[in-house]
Amino acid sequence: MAEVEHNFEEVKKNAGAFKLPANFKDYGEAGKGFKWEDHLKEVEWFGAPDLKNGSINAAYNAVDRHAKGWRANKIALYYEAADGRVEKYSYAELSALSNKFANVLHKLGIRKGDRVFIFLPRVPQVYVCFLGALKLGAIASTLFSAFGPEALRDRLANSEAKMLVTTLDLKKRVDEVRAELPALSCVMTIDKPKPVAQEGSYEDSEGQVSYEDEMASASSEFSIAKTGVNDPSFLLYTSGSTGKPKGVVHRHGGIVQQHLTSKWVLDLHDEDVYWCTADHGWVTGIAYNLLGPLSVGATCVFYDGRFDAETWYKIIEKYRVTVWYTAPTAIRMLMKSGDELARERDLSSLRHIYSVGEPLNPEAIRWGMKAFGLPFHDTWWQTEGGAMLITNFPSVPVRLGSMGLPFPGVQAGIVDDEGNELQPYKEGNLVLRPGWPAMMTSIWGDQARFDAYFKNGWYLTGDKAMRDKDGYYWFIGRADDVIKTAGERVGPFEVESALVEHPAVAEAGVIGKPDALRGEIIKAFIVLRAGFKASDELKEEISKFVKTRLSAHEYPREIEFTEKLPKTRSGKIMRRVLRAKEMGLPTGDLSTLED
Numbered sequence: 067m068a069e070v071e072h073n074f075e076e077v078k079k080n081a082g083a084f085k086l087p088a089n090f091k092d093y094g095e096a097g098k099g100f101k102w103e104d105h106l107k108e109v110e111w112f113g114a115p116d117l118k119n120g121s122i123n124a125a126y127n128a129v130d131r132h133a134k135g136w137r138a139n140k141i142a143l144y145y146e147a148a149d150g151r152v153e154k155y156s157y158a159e160l161s162a163l164s165n166k167f168a169n170v171l172h173k174l175g176i177r178k179g180d181r182v183f184i185f186l187p188r189v190p191q192v193y194v195c196f197l198g199a200l201k202l203g204a205i206a207s208t209l210f211s212a213f214g215p216e217a218l219r220d221r222l223a224n225s226e227a228k229m230l231v232t233t234l235d236l237k238k239r240v241d242e243v244r245a246e247l248p249a250l251s252c253v254m255t256i257d258k259p260k261p262v263a264q265e266g267s268y269e270d271s272e273g274q275v276s277y278e279d280e281m282a283s284a285s286s287e288f289s290i291a292k293t294g295v296n297d298p299s300f301l302l303y304t305s306g307s308t309g310k311p312k313g314v315v316h317r318h319g320g321i322v323q324q325h326l327t328s329k330w331v332l333d334l335h336d337e338d339v340y341w342c343t344a345d346h347g348w349v350t351g352i353a354y355n356l357l358g359p360l361s362v363g364a365t366c367v368f369y370d371g372r373f374d375a376e377t378w379y380k381i382i383e384k385y386r387v388t389v390w391y392t393a394p395t396a397i398r399m400l401m402k403s404g405d406e407l408a409r410e411r412d413l414s415s416l417r418h419i420y421s422v423g424e425p426l427n428p429e430a431i432r433w434g435m436k437a438f439g440l441p442f443h444d445t446w447w448q449t450e451g452g453a454m455l456i457t458n459f460p461s462v463p464v465r466l467g468s469m470g471l472p473f474p475g476v477q478a479g480i481v482d483d484e485g486n487e488l489q490p491y492k493e494g495n496l497v498l499r500p501g502w503p504a505m506m507t508s509i510w511g512d513q514a515r516f517d518a519y520f521k522n523g524w525y526l527t528g529d530k531a532m533r534d535k536d537g538y539y540w541f542i543g544r545a546d547d548v549i550k551t552a553g554e555r556v557g558p559f560e561v562e563s564a565l566v567e568h569p570a571v572a573e574a575g576v577i578g579k580p581d582a583l584r585g586e587i588i589k590a591f592i593v594l595r596a597g598f599k600a601s602d603e604l605k606e607e608i609s610k611f612v613k614t615r616l617s618a619h620e621y622p623r624e625i626e627f628t629e630k631l632p633k634t635r636s637g638k639i640m641r642r643v644l645r646a647k648e649m650g651l652p653t654g655d656l657s658t659l660e661d
């Protein structure tokens with residue numbers, strides 16, 4: 067039995083207004099002659115809609131335009147804490163709270179373009195702070211709450227973050243590296259700091275402010291920044307195969323694509339209750355837990371519990387979730403728990419189910435059909451892409467194992483290393499023509515790394531894929547060393563850097579090892595320093611070291627000690643050789659290997 071009564075009265079009254087006009091039935095129809103320009107009026111602009119020079123604010127589109135109209139009292143967000151506590155926020159409430167937060171930021175000296183970081187567990191303040199920062203014209207960035215001091219330092223230092231919102235508990239990890247973050251002028255905690263012994267407030271003593279106190283005295287009126295279409299809205303760090311994580315910068319204009327994909331792919335209507343299980347530290351959490359679905363006026367569920375099959379099904383039943391967006395590892399975990407659990411619950415509300423982040427195996431789709439009576443629709447995109455790019459549409463039959471078709475307006479191709487387009491069924495590099503609305507605009511402070519994405523007029527995705535004769539794309543693998551573990555993108559260099567900080571580790575090479583459940587797991591090959599003896603205890607200690615310093619999801623689950631690592635003559639670790647050896651495959655050309 068569903069326990070939550072949705073306030074859809076307004077929705078029903080406004081039936082004329084909420085019917086989506088052009089929810090296409092046929093992909094070919096929508097794809098034909100599609101021009102982004104014809105769809106810019108889907109969202110609200112300040113002045114003329116113009117993808118090159120217009121003024122638009124993503125937060126205004128996500129929340130405020132709804133708060134001004136008939137959706138004001140519609141639930142924008144149901145929040146369920148891990149302990150079962152439920153909070154709900156209407157569009158009007160989200161608008162007022164994010165206005166307050168924008169005022170707080172301004173009072174604290176944050177200005178347009180300043181970086182505001184959100185390092186929070188799954189709490190409603192994520193929405194308030196993110197939207198508030200965008201309203202001010204500041205650049206919002208979210209961090210996984212699993213991050214340890216090193217991961218935090220890399221990101222906060224690289225972006226010269228000025229402000230961080232966190233909890234008292236998570237703040238301790240920032241404190242460890244605070245001395246290396248001179249630009250960080252303000253740390254705010256959403257839970258109240260304990261009073262400090264000395265005279266004066268906690269502000270004086272630690273440069274730390276309380277969210278609660280500041281919000282209590284802030285006005286809920288705010289004049290939203292009329293940001294330019296190219297003005298940065300959010301910044302998310304992600305990994306490549308070399309170097310530290312890169313800050314992928316997105317623009318306010320990206321809301322056009324987040325909006326259209328929420329409508330045409332997720333097929334979100336006003337009566338829908340939508341649940342995206344992605345964390346807000348990941349681009350999916352931002353584009354499809356926040357900006358896109360809110361922009362189309364949906365009712366979203368935000369659940370703070372860990373993965374647990376029984377609880378997940380309860381959430382679907384309790385909120386009568388109609389559209390559900392999750393990831394292959396979670397689907398495989400649900401599969402493992404058996405379909406009995408799914409059958410015990412009333413999941414008949416589900417209308418569409420989607421997946422993103424890693425290859426979705428046909429087996430998982432078949433299981434979805436059995437357990438939910440629906441196929442999972444795979445969607446392919448990337449942090450840099452800002453929104454769905456290649457997807458299975460609800461209006462098109464699913465081809466099991468295919469990522470689907472390019473979203474209208476997205477031009478994809480398969481090319482060889484010289485940039486020549488390849489024939490159907492030929493494996494090659496998956497590339498896209500630059501210029502889709504949600505495409506990143508830069509890599510923070512690193513023009514060279516941004517430029518490296520583009521060659522011969524194409525944007526290089528870093529993925530290998532093929533296309534069939536009907537234009538469907540099929541994922542083959544990464545073209546580089548990037549690891550995908552449980553959907554999370556991990557750069558081997560970051561893990562290697564953390565490993566060599568351990569006193570026992572002389573050198574480390576890190577790869578993704580295929581894993582039936584997680585897609586890949588992180589495996590480290592380690593050369594020990596003289597005087598250290600290989601043992602299981604040492605493996606465990608090193609693993610824990612990375613887990614606490616770097617991140618609870620970016621540590622090696624498997625460690626192998628080795629005498630020597632395969633390297634190029636210039637000293638670069640050849641991860642492909644490690645990978646091939648691990649999988650018992652030929653190691654390929656070893657001519658650059660050192661003697």
Ligand code: PRX
Nearest residue numbers: 422423424425445446447448449529541555
């Ligand atoms: O390798 C592809 C894989 O995830 C990469 C992007 O990771 P990230 O930036 O974390 O963004 C994921 C969420 C948008 C891609 O280059 N990937 C993503 N979706 C799929 C996928 N691999 C196979 N199938 C997918 N549907």
